Amino acid sequence: MKGRIFVIGLGLIGGSLALCIKEEHSEAVVVGFDVNEEQTRLAKMIGVIDEAAHSIEAGAASADVIIIATPVTVAEQVIELLSSLPLKEDVIVTDTGSTKKTITDKAFCLAQKGICFIGGHPMAGSHKSGVSAAKKILFENAFYLLTPNETANAGEIETLKMWLQGTKAKFLTVSPEEHDYLTGVVSHFPHIIAASLVHQAASAESSSTLIGRLAAGGFRDITRIASSSPAMWRDILLLNRPVLLELLDEWQQEMSKVARLLETAAAEEIFNYFQTAKDYRDGLPTKEKGAIPAFYDLFVDVPDYPGVISEITGYLAKEEISITNIRILETREEVYGVLVISFQSDEDRARAEKCIKHYTNFEMSIG
Structure with missing residues (x-):
């Protein structure tokens, strides 16, 4: 799809959405703005966005889709500003906030101007923040809740889904109250x-x-x-x-x-x-992402001898498996300790378990 996508707020969520759109729609132009100029500069430098806007007014003027990836209180201010701007007639405005009733009520000012607003909440996150932590796989298999107001039609909702299909998320449409x-x-x-x-x-x-x-x-x-x-x-x-x-x-x-x-x-x-x-x-699903970001932990029973931790991390590095955190629950002389290793995804954890099993005879369990 061709078009201009304007992302306001270049943190983890905004940056990851930008990457997903760029990956899926190579002919689209992704423009970004953040009040933190360093984040905007970094987003452009590492290829998260194609163009940097010097203001919301400048970026919104020619946008086909506007994504407000800011905290809800800030998003309300952005919506009020957008309602006063001469936007494209068929523009779609959406947000990424984790509460929807107040933001949807606020967006009534857009509806009065004939501007489509569809609330959105990608239910994914990370232990890291900022645009440097953005990644294309952040929303994969996560639920992405859409809360259109009563003025949005089915065609506009489907158009937004098409723009966001690179997230590989599972879209659900619910009311803001639900x-x-x-x-x-x-x-x-x-x-x-x-x-x-x-x-x-x-x-x-x-x-x-x-x-x-x-x-x-x-x-x-x-x-x-x-x-x-x-x-x-x-x-x-x-x-x-x-x-x-x-x-x-x-x-x-x-x-x-x-x-x-x-x-x-x-x-x-x-x-x-x-x-x-x-x-x-x-009985809860184990393979689906829920509302709270999952923690992919691997518990490894390790004997307490010098170098055991570097030994395990060395094996993981050899197989190019990234970890997000590592800590010891207990370690004393002649007593097995529990090494807790955290990963970015269930796939990384499974690879790590296979890797450690290949090189050692340590007992493991998942958390």
Whole structure:
């Protein structure tokens, strides 16, 4: 497809979308703008975009598709600016924000000018940020939720999907309200719970200094999403406040039920509580990407001898397998430690497991 695509916000998401579009539509021209001029310069230098715009006004004027890849609060300001500009008659405007009701309501100012707005949320991310972390495979097999307003027609939705087909994502069309509820349940609320568990551990540490040391293992893993950007989650909570207040109320009822089971020492009911949760959790898809970026961890039981870590990383480097993180859960003399290696994808983890198995007899498991 020919056309000009204007990406506003050249971070991980905006940069990755630009790469996907360039890969799929070689005749298209991808123009980029970021308030951070260094990000714009870098995006042009490494080939993420074809042209750099010196302003939103300049880049939007001739665009066939405008992608707003900024935080939602910034996107609302961009939408207001776009509504005052002389855009192309058939331009499609979309965003990448993780909440949709407020942004769709804000986009009514575009609809009043006859400009098509289709909300979008590619449900993928990475531990890295910035345009230098952008990659074409970021959205592959991820869900990409579209939340068109009532003025967008089926043809415009299909056109946007065609422009974005290089993402190799799975497109789902839902209402803005349904989107915010779905992401509230499987993404936003779990982040609140993770943060609350960390707060509880921090408070408990005043009573016992061992808390911090013991929390370095499994506790650190189950709360790792609490390390996400505080500014981003502040905005998400405020923008999805009604849904999260409802979920918090339901959570308190759930915890009250658990408290009653404990108070009455209802052994069978407690067992069933955990069994039901286990059955549901074990039945969740393992090959699909969900709302929270997956962590592709490989746990390797390693003996504690000098050079064992460099030995393993050397094998991985020999097979050109990249890792994103590496750490030791426990290592003492004559005791096997657990080396946790994190990868960018399930494919990389599988290759690493095969590689280590080929060169060693170390036991491994996936997390």
